[in-house]
Amino acid sequence: MGESNSQGAARRALVTGGAGFIGSHITDALIARGISVRVLDNFATGRRDYIHPAAELIEADIRDADAISAAFAGVDTVFHVAARPRIMFSIEHPLEAHLTNVVGTLNVLIAARAAGVRRVIYSGSSAVYGDQAELPLRESMTPNPLNPYALQKLTGEQYVRMFHRLYGMETLTLRYFNVYGPRMATAGAYVTVIGVFLDQRARRQPLTLHGDGSQTRDFTHVRDVVRANLLAMDCAIADGRTLNIGRGRNLSVIAIAAMIGGPVAHLERRPADARDTLADISQARAILEWEPEVATEDGVRELMAAQASA
Numbered sequence: 001m002g003e004s005n006s007q008g009a010a011r012r013a014l015v016t017g018g019a020g021f022i023g024s025h026i027t028d029a030l031i032a033r034g035i036s037v038r039v040l041d042n043f044a045t046g047r048r049d050y051i052h053p054a055a056e057l058i059e060a061d062i063r064d065a066d067a068i069s070a071a072f073a074g075v076d077t078v079f080h081v082a083a084r085p086r087i088m089f090s091i092e093h094p095l096e097a098h099l100t101n102v103v104g105t106l107n108v109l110i111a112a113r114a115a116g117v118r119r120v121i122y123s124g125s126s127a128v129y130g131d132q133a134e135l136p137l138r139e140s141m142t143p144n145p146l147n148p149y150a151l152q153k154l155t156g157e158q159y160v161r162m163f164h165r166l167y168g169m170e171t172l173t174l175r176y177f178n179v180y181g182p183r184m185a186t187a188g189a190y191v192t193v194i195g196v197f198l199d200q201r202a203r204r205q206p207l208t209l210h211g212d213g214s215q216t217r218d219f220t221h222v223r224d225v226v227r228a229n230l231l232a233m234d235c236a237i238a239d240g241r242t243l244n245i246g247r248g249r250n251l252s253v254i255a256i257a258a259m260i261g262g263p264v265a266h267l268e269r270r271p272a273d274a275r276d277t278l279a280d281i282s283q284a285r286a287i288l289e290w291e292p293e294v295a296t297e298d299g300v301r302e303l304m305a306a307q308a309s310a
Contacts, residue, residue: 012036013233014075014117016062016108017082018055019046021183022123022176022222026079027052029226040071044100045085050183062104065111072115077233080108081123083153087272090149101152102159109163109171119170121232122160124242125153126177126218126277135250136280139175139242147272157242164240172238174228177246177279181222181299182306193253194219194300197260198307207262211269213254216276218246221294231288246279247292259300 013030017023018039023046030037031054039051042061051057060067062082072078084090084100105122112120128151129137130144145151157173164171178192185191186199197207228245232238257264284290 010036011076012038012074013077013079014038014040014071015055015079015081016040017046017080017123019043019048019051020081021050021181021185022179022225023079023081024050024052024183025181025222025226026081026229027055029230031055033230038071038075040068041082045185062107063099065107068107069111069114072111072117075112075115076118078108078112078117078120079123079229080105080120082108083123085149087127087147087149087270090152091147091272094148097148098152101149102155105156106159109159109169113163113167113169117169119172119233119238120160120163121229122156122171122173124157124173124175125150126175126244126246126279127274128154128157128175129274129277131274135276136248136278137244138280139244139283146274161240161242164238170238171240172232172235173240173242174225174232174245175242176225177218177220177244177277179220179222179225180303182303184222193217194256194260194303197257198303201260201262202307206265207257207260209253209257209264209266210273212266213257213264214252215269215273216250216252216278218248218250218277218279219256219296219299220246220279220292221296221299224292224294227293228284228288228290231290235288237287241283241287243284243287244279244281245284245290246277246281247296248279248281249296250276250278251296256296256300259297260304
């Protein structure tokens with residue numbers, strides 16, 4: 001599959017979940033590049049104040065195929081970021097999460113194909129790996145989802161691949177590893193451990209560790225995730241494959257707690273969480289010519305400084 005010939009033409013991108021943490025950053029970056037952006041969001045978790053004033057907004061739910069079809073008209077690239085929250089929400093509400101993460105993704109793909117969209121870039125999750133016998137985690141490994149969210153995101157990936165194989169649609173999945181940065185949630189369903197710790201620090205509460213805190217995560221700054229998405233928009237290969245988007249370095253949860261500072265409290269470890277994550281990012285380097293730039297220590301310091309000045 002060769003380079004897109006649409007790069008010089010006037011372009012419109014659709015960002016599903018464009019009022020959310022990652023989607024709003026992608027929207028901002030596209031607009032800064034001079035690309036027209038249409039945001040599709042139902043505000044289940046997104047915020048109106050995150051939407052760039054230059055973006056067109058369509059308020060609709062991806063679970064409703066009829067309601068979203070018009071959003072795809074004239075669109076060159078779809079960034080499908082919309083999802084229902086992570087692990088605990090999916091355990092407590094598996095059907096509701098499935099309807100958004102699986103049925104909603106299928107609705108997006110069907111609407112994109114019907115509208116003649118050139119390329120769909122799907123926001124995947126490293127949760128699909130579950131626990132593996134070795135690290136780093138490679139795209140060629142057999143997935144081992146440990147919870148409904150991970151299974152739902154894996155099913156979304158498989159639909160994305162299938163739409164390339166069956167219909168010739170240009171598609172890619174970017175499999176994110178523990179994204180953090182400005183606008184991330186500090187409470188609620190989408191919260192990551194960095195967000196939890198920052199919120200607890202602000203409230204002068206102990207930082208809560210599930211288990212002994214030795215479990216590790218590959219933390220990826222949202223700016224690096226955004227750059228990967230923009231590179232995926234026009235990379236030469238879009239054959240349905242999956243690419244890891246991570247820092248390529250993991251840190252223990254207790255090390256993150258030490259960066260943020262303060263007393264800690266230990267809770268029971270959650271059995272539906274993977275013990276360790278670490279991304280092999282060689283495929284993203286080769287296909288996207290992408291390299292992560294933000295060190296976790298720098299990203300955490302930046303967030304702490306922003307919190308202190310708020």
